[in-house]
Amino acid sequence: MMTVNYLECSREHFIFIRPKTVMGDTITIKDVARELGIHHVTVSRALRNTGAVKEETRVLIKKKALELGYKPNRLARDFRNKRSxxxxxxxxxxxxxxxxxxxSDFMExxxxxxxxxxxxxxxxxxxMEKDIIDSLIxxxxxxxVASVTKDTVQESHFDLLKEEGIPYVFFDRAPEETQASQVLVDNFKGAYDAVTAMIASGKKRIAYISTHYRHQIFRDRLAGYKQALRDHKIEISPDWIIEGGFFMKDGMEHAKQLMQLEHCPDGILAVRDEIAIGVIKYLKTSAYSIPEDIAVIGFDNxxxxxxxxxxxxxxxxxxxxMVGNSFELLLQQIKQSTILFDKKIIEPKIIYRGTV
Amino acid sequence: MMTVNYLECSREHFIFIRPKTVMGDTITIKDVARELGIHHVTVSRALRNTGAVKEETRVLIKKKALELGYKPNRLARDFRNKRSxxxxxxxxxxxxxxxxxxxSDFMExxxxxxxxxxxxxxxxxxxMEKDIIDSLIxxxxxxxVASVTKDTVQESHFDLLKEEGIPYVFFDRAPEETQASQVLVDNFKGAYDAVTAMIASGKKRIAYISTHYRHQIFRDRLAGYKQALRDHKIEISPDWIIEGGFFMKDGMEHAKQLMQLEHCPDGILAVRDEIAIGVIKYLKTSAYSIPEDIAVIGFDNxxxxxxxxxxxxxxxxxxxxMVGNSFELLLQQIKQSTILFDKKIIEPKIIYRGTV
Structure with missing residues (x-):
């Protein structure tokens, strides 16, 4: 008895069809355990992707569970169906x-x-993220709809949702190894375009200030920054790449550090507007003129x-x-009782004001 | 059989003791309806404070429900007890x-x-607020912990929580007619002190810019503004009291309107920092010096x-x-299985920077 069908189309378009008809519906973790001669705690761990289970055992258990038509958390799913x-x-x-x-906009x-x-x-x-996901059932x-923590690399704690047939969409920040639906910004392009804009205005020594986060979106911005410099045959100096902090005061400190270099920059790209404003505050108190002496660009509007x-x-x-795309992707899955794996990339746009 | 006790001490200290022992626990809405010869839908509406029920009928139904020991939403409460x-x-x-x-801070x-x-x-x-409260059970x-909408005058939709013995605390904005626990700011004093600070710096013509909200907190600020002027024998001019908007652009427009008056102000108090920043932006583009020509104070830090x-x-x-007090008031009630009606008033404080 098969109750779950997979239709794999491509890496980025993978459809999981939620079973429409349920036969019997009495297979428990213990049934799966008995069939395989494996302890039920191990089966539970494997099916929930929690705790240490050898990969080959996990595959074996999942295959058997699928074959027997095991469906987890029936009670929870019934509740969900009552309030959809x-x-x-x-x-x-x-x-x-x-x-x-x-x-706020998503809610509206x-x-x-x-x-x-x-x-x-x-x-x-x-x-904490895992606890939240567990509680959602x-x-x-x-x-x-989720944007993950800076340290979320795997998405195993989201598997519980998948098992329950609850669709989810990642926005802005997705786990690095995921096939789930996601709405992301082209962060590489955002940084690339910002650096290019500064170069176009005559700047030649462009620095980059990041937060301390090592998440993909910040790595993409850094890569975009470097590529733009390379494409314009401009030197990449490690002294001009600074990491750490999130707030205005961090921007002030980093700007001070940059401007005290012997070979100081004439343009600064910061990965957050709040950091960029700190940069501006420092530059103004040190009597630099913006954008004549030095250009500044932030991220976020x-x-x-x-x-x-x-x-x-x-x-x-x-x-x-991002809100529109995330909601649409989610709604489509809810209405079709289907889990789609689709990816939307939002083009960033430079809003020109007074600092370039 | 009485299962609920009320101990009324004073308006601001009213204790509702959640029943510890339940006898029988089988009284339903239909039992209450039968006893009174009233349709069960009416009883349900009266006990939930939803729909139109005559006030005297509602009182009668609530009295009878109390007398019979009716306890609503047992299933929901059981769930709640499982996840406290x-x-x-x-x-x-x-x-x-x-x-x-x-x-964010409350969560931490x-x-x-x-x-x-x-x-x-x-x-x-x-x-929407009512739907949310209903769903919390x-x-x-x-x-x-709740801060109500600008239009929430009554708190009847919070009664459901009270019935379930779920404690709640209002912060910043409470319904005008409530005895529930609340943590509020002394908004009268905040505005009074701000105006006094401007007067102390030599200003004599002080204007007031509010949002379009008619909530108590904005009325209190307006009252504080007026009282400070009265106490310093300074004229209150209706031309100098402006309402409407929430954002920077509103502050810019209102500042323009004020500065075009024949008798224009030399100090402006705005009920939000974002509005105050709009005021500053307008004044700077019109070549006024701040605070020499005109002082500006906002609210919120x-x-x-x-x-x-x-x-x-x-x-x-x-x-x-506010976070500390709200959490403490809530925790005290949860731990003691008691609903307290207590009020904490937070003293506002002027943060002096460069605009006075």
């Missing part, structure tokens, strides 16, 4: 403008379509960039576009 | 710095004490106030203090 108008959004931190705006979009939204903050902690959610003077030029990641 | 480490936070909007920071405080937090945004809509939450120049003087509502 709730969506969950999971973000690492609600304080940055990007996330609070995404969450969902509400117009008759869904309510519950929001969770993982605090950049993978353990009990909350009977119809779908999940945070309204804070309009408060400073000159107003900050920034790389915008269109939040309405 | 989840708290809910309900806010009108996650975008303003004040709310996103409160929610709760996490340290072993609680996880789910977050809801009512979008300033009382109907099913999510087995141990307690709720939004980091955006440090991005602008001069840096904004602001009335701070201590978020760590």
């Amino acid at each position: 108008n709730v969506l969950a959004v999971v973000v690492p931190d609600l304080r940055p403008y990007f996330f609070s705006k995404f969450v 979009t969902a509400k117009e379509a008759g869904y309510s939204v519950m929001i969770f903050q993982s605090g950049e902690k993978p353990g 009990g909350y009977r959610v119809a779908g999940v 945070d309204p804070m960039g309009i408060a400073c003077e000159p107003e900050l030029t920034t790389v915008q990641q269109s939040i309405p576009c | 480490n989840v708290l809910a936070v309900v806010v009108p909007d996650l975008r303003p710095y004040f709310f996103s920071k409160f929610v 405080t709760a996490k340290e004490a072993g609680y996880s937090v789910m977050i809801f945004q009512s979008g300033e809509k009382p109907g 099913g999510y087995r939450v141990a307690g709720v 939004d980091p955006m106030g440090i991005a602008c120049e001069p840096e904004l003087t602001t009335v701070q509502q201590s978020i760590p203090c």
